[in-house]
Amino acid sequence: DQCRRGNRPRTVIVKSKTINSLARRLIHSQRLQDGSIQRNLKAPARDGKPYIVASVGVEEYRRSIPHAIKPTDECIEIGCFSGRTTNLVDEAARYCIGVDIGPKIIRRAKDERPHLHFEVGDGWN
Numbered sequence: 001d002q003c004r005r006g007n008r009p010r011t012v013i014v015k016s017k018t019i020n021s022l023a024r025r026l027i028h029s030q031r032l033q034d035g036s037i038q039r040n041l042k043a044p045a046r047d048g049k050p051y052i053v054a055s056v057g058v059e060e061y062r063r064s065i066p067h068a069i070k071p072t073d074e075c076i077e078i079g080c081f082s083g084r085t086t087n088l089v090d091e092a093a094r095y096c097i098g099v100d101i102g103p104k105i106i107r108r109a110k111d112e113r114p115h116l117h118f119e120v121g122d123g124w125n
Contacts, residue, residue, distance in 0.1 A: 029055035078123035083109035
């Protein structure tokens with residue numbers, strides 16, 4: 001009844017193995033960068049599933065690269081736009097492919113960074 005009147009609950013408790021697994025893998029990039037969370041993202045997780053680093057804004061996203069990418073990684077950057085961050089990931093990893101949904105965006109990325117690999121694609125499919 002409270003929710004129907006526009007009041008949101010303060011806390012929601014969910015019994016779910018899937019959400020619990022996701023929560024264990026979710027790391028906020030600010031906490032990673034300021035050292036308040038100590039996690040070696042370059043080593044595999046105990047359950048073998050990937051870590052998920054959540055960041056706010058492109059600069060915070062870029063600052064996460066040294067914490068999460070190792071030189072042997074093969075990466076895909078989804079939503080690469082002109083490829084500036086793709087270039088940073090490529091420098092940190094073995095290689096990085098930039099993907100964006102817009103053909104014009106990908107043409108621009110290829111023109112600006114011909115040394116990198118870009119493809120038109122939908123990150124959801």
